[in-house]
Amino acid sequence: MTRIRLDLAYDGTEFSGWAKQPELRTVQGELEAALATIFRTEGDAPVVTVAGRTDVGVHATGQVAHLDLTDTQIADLDRPPRGGSAPRGLGTLVRRLNGIAGAAGDIHVQSATLASEGFDARFSATWRRYEYRIADASALHDPRRRAYEMWHPTVLDDAAMSEAATSLLGLHDFAAFCRPREGATTIRTLQEFAWARDVDGVLVARVQADAFCRSMVRALVGSCLAAGDGRLGVARVAEVRDEQTRGSDFAVAPAKGLTLVGVGYPPAADLVARAAQTRARRAAPASFDPDDGLD
Amino acid sequence: MTRIRLDLAYDGTEFSGWAKQPELRTVQGELEAALATIFRTEGDAPVVTVAGRTDVGVHATGQVAHLDLTDTQIADLDRPPRGGSAPRGLGTLVRRLNGIAGAAGDIHVQSATLASEGFDARFSATWRRYEYRIADASALHDPRRRAYEMWHPTVLDDAAMSEAATSLLGLHDFAAFCRPREGATTIRTLQEFAWARDVDGVLVARVQADAFCRSMVRALVGSCLAAGDGRLGVARVAEVRDEQTRGSDFAVAPAKGLTLVGVGYPPAADLVARAAQTRARRAAPASFDPDDGLD
Numbered sequence: 049m050t051r052i053r054l055d056l057a058y059d060g061t062e063f064s065g066w067a068k069q070p071e072l073r074t075v076q077g078e079l080e081a082a083l084a085t086i087f088r089t090e091g092d093a094p095v096v097t098v099a100g101r102t103d104v105g106v107h108a109t110g111q112v113a114h115l116d117l118t119d120t121q122i123a124d125l126d127r128p129p130r131g132g133s134a135p136r137g138l139g140t141l142v143r144r145l146n147g148i149a150g151a152a153g154d155i156h157v158q159s160a161t162l163a164s165e166g167f168d169a170r171f172s173a174t175w176r177r178y179e180y181r182i183a184d185a186s187a188l189h190d191p192r193r194r195a196y197e198m199w200h201p202t203v204l205d206d207a208a209m210s211e212a213a214t215s216l217l218g219l220h221d222f223a224a225f226c227r228p229r230e231g232a233t234t235i236r237t238l239q240e241f242a243w244a245r246d247v248d249g250v251l252v253a254r255v256q257a258d259a260f261c262r263s264m265v266r267a268l269v270g271s272c273l274a275a276g277d278g279r280l281g282v283a284r285v286a287e288v289r290d291e292q293t294r295g296s297d298f299a300v301a302p303a304k305g306l307t308l309v310g311v312g313y314p315p316a317a318d319l320v321a322r323a324a325q326t327r328a329r330r331a332a333p334a335s336f337d338p339d340d341g342l343d
Numbered sequence: 344m345t346r347i348r349l350d351l352a353y354d355g356t357e358f359s360g361w362a363k364q365p366e367l368r369t370v371q372g373e374l375e376a377a378l379a380t381i382f383r384t385e386g387d388a389p390v391v392t393v394a395g396r397t398d399v400g401v402h403a404t405g406q407v408a409h410l411d412l413t414d415t416q417i418a419d420l421d422r423p424p425r426g427g428s429a430p431r432g433l434g435t436l437v438r439r440l441n442g443i444a445g446a447a448g449d450i451h452v453q454s455a456t457l458a459s460e461g462f463d464a465r466f467s468a469t470w471r472r473y474e475y476r477i478a479d480a481s482a483l484h485d486p487r488r489r490a491y492e493m494w495h496p497t498v499l500d501d502a503a504m505s506e507a508a509t510s511l512l513g514l515h516d517f518a519a520f521c522r523p524r525e526g527a528t529t530i531r532t533l534q535e536f537a538w539a540r541d542v543d544g545v546l547v548a549r550v551q552a553d554a555f556c557r558s559m560v561r562a563l564v565g566s567c568l569a570a571g572d573g574r575l576g577v578a579r580v581a582e583v584r585d586e587q588t589r590g591s592d593f594a595v596a597p598a599k600g601l602t603l604v605g606v607g608y609p610p611a612a613d614l615v616a617r618a619a620q621t622r623a624r625r626a627a628p629a630s631f632d633p634d635d636g637l638d
Contacts, residue, residue, distance in 0.1 A: 059486040109485050156484040189451040191354040192491050
């Protein structure tokens with residue numbers, strides 16, 4: 049088997065999230081159906097493993113996934129097409145995935161490359177990075193971005209939002225920001241969380257952690273939104289985190305403003321060790337899930 | 344009558360352009376229908392005059408328009424709503440236009456302000472500015488932008504495109520880049536035309552002129568695209584312009600990559616003079632149309 053790394057992007061609007069589900073249009077479902085067509089397999093088409101299982105309506109520009117191909121499948125890609133001189137090998141895979149899974153335009157595979165020894169899109173990752181966009185009353189509202197940002201009817205206090213974000217940084221139990229899951233730890237390291245206005249005045253959050261629990265990014269954003277709107281004192285934000293229970297101080301921000309923009313991996317030499325370490329943490333009594341899913 | 348300036352943005356995808364047309368969904372049509380509802384008038388609702396009549400599928404983030412309201416209509420906006428304390432005056436106009444014309448999300452009125460004496464959105468303007476986006480094979484293809492950029496299957500030579508663009512700058516007869524119109528001059532001043540890659544590697548053109556003839560921006564972009572693709576020598580681009588006839592050296596670029604990003608006006612003291620000057624040029628034998636329409 050040969051492991052292939054896929055770098056891909058999608059507009060989450062018309063998807064029921066990443067993870068394959070019967071009867072629903074999902075990113076994984078579309079990619080695996082395309083692979084089944086490409087390799088003319090039924091039932092046992094290659095499975096696509098992803099770094100961040102995005103929720104319904106969440107977008108991605110820097111998603112990373114992997115799949116394993118047999119020697120026969122690799123040879124299939126290398127076979128020159130009838131009468132054509134189209135790119136072969138992994139170029140063929142990109143072109144065909146984009147022709148089938150990308151036909152509607154809302155999935156685009158940027159590249160397919162041979163994965164380094166020990167690479168696992170999910171278990172080798174050292175960080176996931178998201179962006180959240182809010183156009184408040186002082187920002188330009190660009191209708192071209194209406195499916196990719198939250199529009200907020202008042203002017204938000206960006207200084208309060210930045211202060212709230214900073215107060216959440218570091219290694220903490222983020223239970224107050226997660227949908228709980230039996231036996232799973234909610235301890236994470238929030239490596240970056242900062243708000244800045246872009247050229248159009250749109251508030252953009254950069255949020256990076258080793259991994260995120262379920263609904264965590266949108267809950268972090270929701271807490272800052274409550275602080276920026278004056279509904280929640282800035283000092284309360286870190287207090288809420290320390291109380292470690294999900295209360296009603298703030299709401300989870302809508303999915304459409306959220307985009308997974310990147311995933312980080314260690315140098316090739318450390319990939320195997322990193323995956324083993326992640327798997328061990330996952331098997332521990334208070335299980336750490338590197339991709340608890342559904343941001 | 345009181346003249347109101349509107350600053351607005353729209354996603355052109357679902358519009359048959361700016362200009363009102365029977366049976367078709369257009370930006371002007373939607374705005375004037377909303378005004379008829381707001382002021383409960385039929386047939387003689389305020390007319391909206393625009394700086395740049397964009398073509399089918401062209402977008403705008405910095406569009407400017409004006410309309411004239413009677414004292415009764417102004418008073419109507421100032422009347423407090425039943426039982427409410429919503430913003431009055433021009434704030435009401437923005438809110439109601441966005442509630443009606445902007446209900447589908449693809450039109451957004453940024454502001455409505457009292458126009459300076461002599462202001463005319465179309466005749467006072469001194470420049471129009473567009474942006475054109477091309478994601479070539481070396482750029483990130485972001486599915487969230489698929490309706491707002493052209494995706495090109497090969498890597499384009501951006502140096503050749505920049506050189507071609509620079510060779511077109513200045514005061515020229517742009518007949519080779521315009522759909523001809525009887526009795527109208529195609530002489531324009533191309534004030535800025537430059538290509539640069541953004542952070543995602545997407546080629547973005549900034550194109551500014553005193554005014555544009557019909558299909559001119561997309562023809563300018565088409566000529567650079569042919570140069571960047573190696574189909575047209577860079578030196579040929581200025582030659583084609585000097586031949587002053589529309590040939591088959593290049594195609595007009597698709598509408599969806601084009602966005603009107605801004606319109607410039609002189610200082611308030613010069614508005615009346617500017618409009619008079621534009622009207623005189625328009626009445627001259629070789630008529631200058633400040634908005635020949637349909638980019």
